[in-house]
Amino acid sequence: MQILKSISEVLEFRKNCTGSVGFVPTMGALHAGHASLIKKSVEQNDNTIVSIFVNPTQFLPGEDLDKYPRNEVGDTKICELCGASAVFFPDANEMYGKDEPLILAPKELSSSLEGALRPGHFDGVCRVLNKFFNIIRPDRAYFGKKDAQQLTIIQNMVKNFFMNLEIVPCEIVRESDGLALSSRNSYLGDDELCYALKLSRSIMKASNLIKANELNALKIKAAMSECLEPLKVDYVAIVNRNFEPIENVELGNTIILVAAYVGKTRLIDNLWV
Known part of the structure; x- marks a missing residue:
């Protein structure tokens, strides 16, 4: 498994991929739910790339951006054990420039529930995923159904922007007592x-x-x-x-x-x- 730190490294890795490419975007602190996504991608694709990036544009002021759990060593090990081909740890300064245009989530889907309580959150999600999809150019991308509204917005974005990409919804993984993993x-x-x-x-x-x-x-x-x-x-x-x-x-x-x-x-x- 390769560890990629820059966009140029990802582009070089992607250029040398043969066959299909699956992509699992995460914010790290990986658990069995993330592992299920990675394993599904490994089963369905010749190559699997996992991104680990605590994306600042999807956090609102006062939310837990600074204290969000981070475990680069542990996350790398989980990706390796699950069979990922590469893990991408991007840098926020490389991912985001100054005065760049926003990719806006569709208003009809993003103005209620999570969108109403966390205004701008889904814009940040769509913004970073557009970047990842353009860098990695995956055939399939894997998302958990626990973030149901996010999943629906991503599916809508892919459709509206005519992206040649399959979004694969994955079932919620729970503890034995029923608690959804997070x-x-x-x-x-x-x-x-x-x-x-x-x-x-x-x-x-x-x-x-x-x-x-x-x-x-x-x-x-x-x-x-x-x-x-x-x-x-x-x-x-x-x-x-x-x-x-x-x-x-x-x-x-x-x-x-x-x-x-x-x-x-x-x-x-x-x-x-």
Whole structure:
């Protein structure tokens, strides 16, 4: 596995690739969820490139950019064990110039939920991914379904910009107790980890209600909100795949989402129905 530090090194590596190229963009602090993305790319492509970059343009003022967990040695080892061909550690000064144009996320998809609470976040995501897609020119790129709104926005961006690229959605990976894996779980103490389980339990509550043929969105959200007490909840939402609110669950076309704080740590989870 090659370790690439500059864009010129990536371009040289890419020039010498034969066969298909898979790309797994990450912000590091890799866990089993990231490993599942890398392994899927390795299975489906001749070459797999993983980027590890804590992207400053997708953090809002006051968010955890400076304290976001970083572990270059451990991340490199995970990439190697998963079979990646190369790992790219870009430098922010090389990735971003002065007064460059913004790549804006589509307003209809990015103005609600995460977009409403974190204005500009998705613009930063689209901005850095455009750069990565142009540098690496992958055949496929792999994203987790836990960031459901982000995944939808990326799929929309690729379609609208006519990118010759397949976006591969990957299932949420959970702990044995149901907690969705997240790099930010490392912020949680033992007591907070118990409270964090309220998110996955609210998702399981929704799933059980739907299995019992309860499809009314208001009733499902009320039951989920009860499961989440006493957490500070940013939202409980039931939307279709275009992120439009719906009154009743539509099987095969619904995402149920929750965002809440456990102490000072903001966590998200969702269920694709």
